Amino acid sequence: MQFTTVVLGASMALMASAIPMHEHKHAHLHHSRNADNFPIRITNNCGSDKTFGLYQITGAFDMLQVSEGRTIPNGETHTLNAPFTGLGLRLSGNGDWPLGDQWKAQGLAEFGYSAYNGMDGTAYNLSFMQGSDESIGISITPDNSECGPKSCTSPATCSLTDAWTNPDQTANGSPADTVCYHGKTGFNVVWCPSS
Ligand SMILES: *[C@@H]1O[C@H](CO)[C@@H](O)[C@H](O)[C@H]1NC(C)=O
Numbered sequence: 001m002q003f004t005t006v007v008l009g010a011s012m013a014l015m016a017s018a019i020p021m022h023e024h025k026h027a028h029l030h031h032s033r034n035a036d037n038f039p040i041r042i043t044n045n046c047g048s049d050k051t052f053g054l055y056q057i058t059g060a061f062d063m064l065q066v067s068e069g070r071t072i073p074n075g076e077t078h079t080l081n082a083p084f085t086g087l088g089l090r091l092s093g094n095g096d097w098p099l100g101d102q103w104k105a106q107g108l109a110e111f112g113y114s115a116y117n118g119m120d121g122t123a124y125n126l127s128f129m130q131g132s133d134e135s136i137g138i139s140i141t142p143d144n145s146e147c148g149p150k151s152c153t154s155p156a157t158c159s160l161t162d163a164w165t166n167p168d169q170t171a172n173g174s175p176a177d178t179v180c181y182h183g184k185t186g187f188n189v190v191w192c193p194s195s
Pocket of ligand 1: 087088089110111112113123124125127164177
């Protein structure tokens with residue numbers, strides 16, 4: 001948890017210079033169905049049912065639940081709509097955990113709005129905090145082919161450009177963080193990818 005807080009704080013401070021900080025402090029779920037959303041197509045390849053949920057860490061480090069938990073059977077795909085201008089969004093494969101437990105170590109696909117020099121788009125990364133289940137990998141593939149995919153079949157074997165596994169990666173220029181500066185684009189996310 002400390003790791004997330006420190007790294008997230010640094011990266012949010014960077015983003016804050018470019019864009020207004022959207023803080024969602026109210027408690028209700030944000031139902032996201034309009035044009036200000038981008039699709040995240042989630043495929044569960046983990047061998048058994050998994051429950052997914054989208055959460056958000058605000059600038060004040062509150063954990064918010066953005067979508068209702070959705071159970072996806074093994075081998076199936078479900079599309080979740082995420083707010084395009086949302087910051088600090090994290091897709092969890094442990095959407096059955098209570099909100100307070102979302103701070104625990106787990107594999108996450110993270111998304112956030114980013115604007116720079118007249119361009120905007122979605123920043124994305126994979127994050128596996130120390131202690132994440134080593135049998136659960138994740139991949140993210142943007143629809144826009146100019147934005148590269150990221151994949152890690154296990155937190156134990158992620159490359160620096162594919163995922164955050166350690167806060168020290170800021171010293172290497174945070175290579176796990178990528179922004180797709182092509183406006184709104186969708187993403188395919190696979191839990192337990194085969195490669
Ligand atoms: C990953 O990206 C999200 C969304 O932009 C961001 O909030 C988060 O801080 C990034 N993770 C790390 C470890 O920097």
